[in-house]
Amino acid sequence: YDLLATDDGILAMGAVCIDDECGGAAWWSEDGLEWERIWGVDPDNWGGRLIEVDEAILSFEPPSWTSPGGTEWVEVPVDDALFDHPDPDGGWAVEAIVGLEDLLVAIGTDGNRSIVWVSPDGTSWERLPEGSFYDGSMMDVTRWGSGFVAVGPQFSLAEIQGPTPGFPDESSGPMYWWSPDGRAWHRIESTDDDTVASLYAVVEYRGMAVAVGQTGVWWEGRAAVWVNESPPPPGE
Numbered sequence: 268y269d270l271l272a273t274d275d276g277i278l279a280m281g282a283v284c285i286d287d288e289c290g291g292a293a294w295w296s297e298d299g300l301e302w303e304r305i306w307g308v309d310p311d312n313w314g315g316r317l318i319e320v321d322e323a324i325l326s327f328e329p330p331s332w333t334s335p336g337g338t339e340w341v342e343v344p345v346d347d348a349l350f351d352h353p354d355p356d357g358g359w360a361v362e363a364i365v366g367l368e369d370l371l372v373a374i375g376t377d378g379n380r381s382i383v384w385v386s387p388d389g390t391s392w393e394r395l396p397e398g399s400f401y402d403g404s405m406m407d408v409t410r411w412g413s414g415f416v417a418v419g420p421q422f423s424l425a426e427i428q429g430p431t432p433g434f435p436d437e438s439s440g441p442m443y444w445w446s447p448d449g450r451a452w453h454r455i456e457s458t459d460d461d462t463v464a465s466l467y468a469v470v471e472y473r474g475m476a477v478a479v480g481q482t483g484v485w486w487e488g489r490a491a492v493w494v495n496e497s498p499p500p501p502g503e
Contacts, residue, residue, distance in 0.1 A: 271317035271324065278337040280317055280326055293337055305338045316364040318371065318389075325389040327373055328361040333389065349384065349394045363407045365415065372449040374417055376404035381419065385449055398452055403442040407468045411476050414447040416495075418478045420465035441466045441480065441493065464491065 271278045276297040283292040283304075293306040315328025326332040331343040361384075364373040373384040373392075381404055383395045406419040421442045441464045443455035465488075466480040476495045481488035 268315065268328075269317045269326075271319065273319065273324075278317060278324065280315065293340075295337060306340060316361055316373065318364050318366055320366065320371065320389040323389075325364075325371075327364055327371075327389065331389060331392075343390050345392060349392055362405060365408050365410055367410055367415065367449060370449045372408060372415055372446075374405040374408045376406065376419065381405040381417075381444075383449075383452065395450060395452075403454075405444065406466065407478075409469050409471050409476070411445075411471045414445065415449055416469060416471075416476050417444040417446075417452075418442065418466035418469040418480075420467075420480075440464055441478075443478075443495075464488075466493065 268281050269279070271280075276295055277299055279294040279296075279302070281292060281294070282289060291306075292304055294302045295305045296302045315326040315332070318325050318327070320333075322335075324334045324337050326334075326340070331345050332340045333343055334340045360377070361373055361375040364371060366372070369387055371386045371389055373386075375382050375384075382397075383405070384392050385395060386392045403421045404419040405417045408415055408417040419442050421440045443466075444452050445455050446452045463484060464480060464482045466478050468480075469476060469478040471477075474496070478493040480491055480493070482491045483489060
């Protein structure tokens, strides 16, 4: 599910199924070539998004788990109300987590709507009220400039039929969000209004925001890269 590079090596978090039991597991490598499983299978933890917090490692996809080095894990209780869903059969998926100074920002989606959680330390979490980030699906987030940028696909409502009638879950275009502090989010208007496309991942590289995804509908799309060289000034 996720990778975390540290000064000592690489930690991978995922899941393993043995016979009829599936659960979370972790692997460790000092060089990326040789790997050993250092934890699992735990049926109560399916693994999550990894981040370092105050010399510890946090795995967040509720519940939260912390570890001093990735081998021994302790569960951190998380308020279930933070992950309530309007559909009794629905649920949120945590897609990415990033930190900036004394704030952790986790983003996720239920498939066609976004949600943002914030935490000062990885143990106590707050779900932000629905705002400009609600429409569309945040799939990835990264630090950029003095704040954060998130990307994802934009899904049209079923009654609108989207760009491909009969496929309301097909993305109608790329979406971008900017936040100066992790709490206030602003949707960035796309210059690709006529492009059927999806964004899946974003990273900061040499001052640029570089996002990857595809253009076109999923069954005949082509890989694509988007680049923005100018992060918004602080406070905007």
